[in-house]
Amino acid sequence: MRITAFTQLILVLAVTAWVFLLPIPAVATLLALELVLLLYIKHDRMTMAAIGALTVFTGMMIVLQLLFGSSLYISLTGGLRMFVMTTAFLDLLAATKIQDIAQALVEKFHMPCEYAFMLTTALRFVPDFLADSANTLDAQSCRGYSNRGNVLKRLYAYLAVVKPLVMRAIAKSDTLALSMELKGFGANTYKNMQPQTLKSLDYIVLLLIIVLSSFPFWQKFIMK
Amino acid sequence: MSETVINFTNFYFKYLNSQLVLKNVNLAIPQGAFTVMAGPSGAGKTTLCKAMLGIVPFYYGGSYSGDIEILGENVKGKRVSDLAMRVGLMLDDYESQLVSLTAGEEVAFSLLNHGFKPQEVAERTKKALTDVGLPGRENYQLDELSGGQRQRLLLASVLAVHPEVLVLDEPVSAMDPDGAKSLYALLYKIYKEYNMTVVVVEHDINNLLPYATHMVIVDNGQIAAKGPVMDAAKVTYDNPVLRENLPRLWQIKFNLEQRFGIKLGDWRSEEEAQEELQEKFQGRISK
Numbered sequence: 299m300r301i302t303a304f305t306q307l308i309l310v311l312a313v314t315a316w317v318f319l320l321p322i323p324a325v326a327t328l329l330a331l332e333l334v335l336l337l338y339i340k341h342d343r344m345t346m347a348a349i350g351a352l353t354v355f356t357g358m359m360i361v362l363q364l365l366f367g368s369s370l371y372i373s374l375t376g377g378l379r380m381f382v383m384t385t386a387f388l389d390l391l392a393a394t395k396i397q398d399i400a401q402a403l404v405e406k407f408h409m410p411c412e413y414a415f416m417l418t419t420a421l422r423f424v425p426d427f428l429a430d431s432a433n434t435l436d437a438q439s440c441r442g443y444s445n446r447g448n449v450l451k452r453l454y455a456y457l458a459v460v461k462p463l464v465m466r467a468i469a470k471s472d473t474l475a476l477s478m479e480l481k482g483f484g485a486n487t488y489k490n491m492q493p494q495t496l497k498s499l500d501y502i503v504l505l506l507i508i509v510l511s512s513f514p515f516w517q518k519f520i521m522k
Numbered sequence: 523m524s525e526t527v528i529n530f531t532n533f534y535f536k537y538l539n540s541q542l543v544l545k546n547v548n549l550a551i552p553q554g555a556f557t558v559m560a561g562p563s564g565a566g567k568t569t570l571c572k573a574m575l576g577i578v579p580f581y582y583g584g585s586y587s588g589d590i591e592i593l594g595e596n597v598k599g600k601r602v603s604d605l606a607m608r609v610g611l612m613l614d615d616y617e618s619q620l621v622s623l624t625a626g627e628e629v630a631f632s633l634l635n636h637g638f639k640p641q642e643v644a645e646r647t648k649k650a651l652t653d654v655g656l657p658g659r660e661n662y663q664l665d666e667l668s669g670g671q672r673q674r675l676l677l678a679s680v681l682a683v684h685p686e687v688l689v690l691d692e693p694v695s696a697m698d699p700d701g702a703k704s705l706y707a708l709l710y711k712i713y714k715e716y717n718m719t720v721v722v723v724e725h726d727i728n729n730l731l732p733y734a735t736h737m738v739i740v741d742n743g744q745i746a747a748k749g750p751v752m753d754a755a756k757v758t759y760d761n762p763v764l765r766e767n768l769p770r771l772w773q774i775k776f777n778l779e780q781r782f783g784i785k786l787g788d789w790r791s792e793e794e795a796q797e798e799l800q801e802k803f804q805g806r807i808s809k
């Protein structure tokens with residue numbers, strides 16, 4: 299049994315709040331949970347690379363904060379908070395198809411369907427675009443493109459690569475737009491999908507989110 | 523074969539910033555025809571295909587005069603997406619026409635947008651994928667499919683809405699000869715099975731030799747030849763500039779007919795030609 303994309307999105311939002319609301323040991327525990335979850339869902343090279351890159355980036359953030367005169371404690375907790383928030387997103391992306399996220403955004407958060415659809419089209423066309431630019435670069439180096447010489451020369455040479463790329467990208471998006479029109483894209487696109495209904499597990503998780511998010515409240519008034 | 527599915531009357535068109543691209547087009551595509559459309563680059567073939575769904579002039583803008591009727595109705599005031607339910611279009615850049623992340627979603631996309639029930643969407647998706655030779659691939663990611671398979675996926679997504687007419691613009695331009703051959707064989711199978719009307723833009727008519735019933739030659743925005751395939755081929759042959767567009771086999775046929783004042787068959791394959799030639803010219807042509 300799994301929780302729906304809606305609950306997962308709420309959970310991610312909640313985590314970003316928790317890193318500020320909950321005591322630091324709890325945030326650290328959260329991180330451990332997130333990492334276990336992430337590696338449980340997916341432990342391919344991409345995931346490892348993402349965690350690695352995130353670690354390096356967090357380290358740089360901490361060093362930077364130290365350089366700007368923050369205390370060690372503040373720098374470390376700042377780094378931890380960022381790490382936890384970002385890992386929550388990694389978890390989300392690993393656990394759910396982007397299509398389901400887009401659907402939940404339209405269904406439950408009333409995001410306009412054009413924006414939601416952009417999420418999935420980006421995922422579809424970015425690899426295409428990268429392959430395209432690699433091809434164009436190859437083609438242009440065959441015709442004598444090189445990135446040597448002074449800055450102006452290099453800039454000029456680079457234009458020779460960019461121009462056909464941009465032209466192709468425009469032609470492609472024109473075709474894409476036409477194709478979406480032909481296929482009747484619009485408000486109905488998400489309305490007619492099988493709706494994502496919340497199950498009991500969702501309600502349990504949502505309840506848990508409410509309890510944890512109100513931690514400062516019951517800490518102040520009830521625990522005393 | 524008598525009813526007309528797409529009808530142009532005195533149609534002229536220019537894009538927002540172009541010269542006249544289509545001039546005085548009078549063209550009737552008969553129901554059940556398998557039409558091959560050819561002509562020089564820039565002649566206006568793609569534009570004509572787009573006009574068959576009212577994309578030109580109503581989606582792009584530009585100016586036009588004359589009329590287009592699709593399945594008996596004037597396209598004026600119709601929504602392109604509604605027309606696309608009856609006339610399926612595949613443009614040459616098939617990659618950019620795929621809008622989803624998985625094969626199943628791609629085929630289901632149009633159907634969902636037009637309010638089909640999930641149950642029927644699933645059934646039609648399954649059927650369409652089977653029809654194009656991709657059975658059971660609903661959950662494949664797009665990048666798990668080869669180029670040829672992605673193109674057949676696009677065909678499946680067009681077929682799933684059960685259009686009466688299929689318009690394809692240079693569907694094999696990015697394919698190797700074997701791929702081209704098998705795509706057209708598949709197309710022909712579907713055309714036969716569902717009694718469709720098909721229009722294909724293909725500069726190498728050789729690919730469609732076995733299948734074409736009708737032919738249209740577009741030249742400089744005008745219809746240079748049209749009608750049943752051999753009649754149109756004859757007209758094309760009589761124009762020395764356009765002759766090049768015909769398959770070699772037919773150029774030879776008309777050449778021989780002219781030289782010897784005879785009538786030869788409608789050759790659809792080299793074997794057919796060889797057979798007839800051997801019969802008619804036995805002993806008269808040395809090898």
Ligand SMILES: Nc1ncnc2c1ncn2[C@@H]1O[C@H](COP(=O)(O)OP(=O)(O)OP(=O)(O)O)[C@@H](O)[C@H]1O
Pocket residue numbers: 537538539540543561562563564565566567568569570
């Ligand atoms: N969107 C547009 N805006 C302005 N002019 C256009 C547009 N699309 C096509 N044209 C022009 O219209 C003319 C016909 O183009 P079209 O693409 O229909 O030709 P085609 O026969 O399909 O050519 P090809 O064999 O190269 O595909 C060309 O001169 C082209 O420059």
Ligand SMILES: [Mg+2]
Pocket residue numbers: 567568569691
């Ligand atoms: Mg074209």
